[in-house]
Amino acid sequence: MIVGFGHITYGQTYNNFETDSVTAPEPFKPSKTQFMIRGYGHTGLNFMNTEGEKESSYVGSAFAPIFLFKHSDRLMFEAELEFGLENNELEVGLEYADVMYILNKNMTVRAGKFLLPFGTFMERLHPAWINRLPTRPLGFGHDGIAPASGIGVELRGAFDLGGPKLNYAVYSTNGPRLKDGSVEPEEAGMLMFQNFEDNNNSKAFGGRIGLLPFADSSTEIGFSSYSTSKVGTTDSEYENVGVFLYAIDFAFIKQIPAISGFIDIKGQYNNSDIDDATYTEVHEDGDEEEYTFDNKSNSFYAQLSYRPTMASSDFMKKLELVGRYSNLNTPEGAEWEERSDQYAFSLNYWLTWRSVIKVAYQTTDSVGGHDGGGTANGFFIHWAIGF
């Protein structure tokens, strides 16, 4: 009782240094600085059938520890390491590492390597315990057209408009590099977003505006853009190739008594426009041929999920049904030209708020692309846990 009361007092005087020191002695005094290890992991079993070729494998065993250092009520450092097993090797990645400082009630500055608010999927929804499906929508991740993270600085914040809310983020990062085809000819014209040391002096600028038009925070519409005037290496013939990307995102989450549960709709459209450039194709006989194409790509996904949280049975309450459609279109004439459509469905069982078992089926139809296209079906049983 006393402990509980002490906490209530503390909670109410949060952020108010004068009153903090004059409250009644507390049996337990929480510290202002804190260090927390958090993170997530997932593992599972995949069955794939690509044009009749069957494969099955235990996968994942991904482990992503997150370190949170809170220095004061305004200053914090966050970092995430990602360990994964891929191609029979242990891969380690630094997903993000940034410091953030609250300047005032509407402005926070972040610097370092951070997840980019380009749409919402990569920044908010990709961790395995948050993503309702075991896979990412087309267009994100490996060979994706949307950036995931960047090294630079960012200013972000939110305003309460007396019910509706508005949030913004503006940032500058090193920006992407253009793959000119000299190393991987089949990827000529693609962007490489991992640019730890800039290859030119032109920085990328981007931002996102999110509007939550209703007081219940159920709906959010966001618009993001990301651009740079140069993606090529300084003094190369590609130096002046510019890039403009934009994304539109949508989210709606609400508990609706009429259907006894939560409806969750999420979607994002990405569009990428890279200035045309001339690339060289080297034929097997050593002949060189120059080619160019209209370097525009786009991708889209929409996801609908339903959780019968108001059902009478405890088992039903923890279930979730998810469906997602996504597609990806890359430039005609590029070596990586692709048109893909994908449907994914999952039946999830929530053990806790951050631990979920997903039983999913996914079918992808593609023309072109890395594997030459065709139909790929997959069946997945994955277990994700956040901690």
Next chain:
Amino acid sequence: MKTIHKILVVAVVIFTTGGMIVGCSSTKNAYTAATDVQDEFKIEKSGAQMWGEACNRCHLAPSPADYNDTDWSTIALHMRVRANLAENEIAKIETFLKSAN
């Protein structure tokens, strides 16, 4: 880069900077006055209700009992920045979480 793209980028930047300036330049007094009026005439949303709405937007909402007060302070700061939540919103939710754990 095409001119239309440049214009779009500039428009976004101007819009956000403009919004920020307006938001930050409103004097402290005017702001408190506005919230005082809200306090008087509106039934304010409780921290519990805001928790149910805001914390379910991306992942399932954690229960107050999941963490102690010190942890909640860290998480609230982390979520405030990551989820870009308004200051008054996260302050209320944090107070609720710490009172109900």
